[in-house]
Amino acid sequence: MQKLEGDGMAFIHAGGMLKEIELQEGETMHLDTGCLVAMQPHIEFEIEQAGGIKTGLFGGEGFFFAKLRGPGKVWIQSLPFSRLAGRMLAAAPQYGGSDKGEGSALGMIGDLAMDDRFNF
Numbered sequence: 001m002q003k004l005e006g007d008g009m010a011f012i013h014a015g016g017m018l019k020e021i022e023l024q025e026g027e028t029m030h031l032d033t034g035c036l037v038a039m040q041p042h043i044e045f046e047i048e049q050a051g052g053i054k055t056g057l058f059g060g061e062g063f064f065f066a067k068l069r070g071p072g073k074v075w076i077q078s079l080p081f082s083r084l085a086g087r088m089l090a091a092a093p094q095y096g097g098s099d100k101g102e103g104s105a106l107g108m109i110g111d112l113a114m115d116d117r118f119n120f
Contacts, residue, residue, distance in 0.1 A: 014077040016084075018075060018076070019077075029067070033064055045066065
């Protein structure tokens with residue numbers, strides 16, 4: 001975890017959709033630890049086990065949740081870097097993904113010039 005303080009601007013990277021949530025006094029929220037982007041310093045933060053071994057291995061959420069208690073603001077992301085990397089890897093041609101033709105017509109010309117479009 002990193003702490004930002006002082007005057008000025010800070011740029012923070014997040015993936016997918018970013019949502020700001022304001023927790024009221026005593027209100028709690030459980031979320032995947034990878035989805036937490038930022039929180040105000042007076043938010044209480046705990047890590048909780050997300051069930052047993054079966055849930056951790058087959059549930060898709062991992063072994064732990066972040067438990068946050070208000071009051072204060074929390075910023076969450078819908079696509080943490082680990083999931084983004086997994087989706088990019090799954091889309092890579094080396095792992096069964098394919099070019100879906102996204103981009104401009106100039107992209108196809110570049111692919112032809114680099115011999116990436118039609119590999120036989």
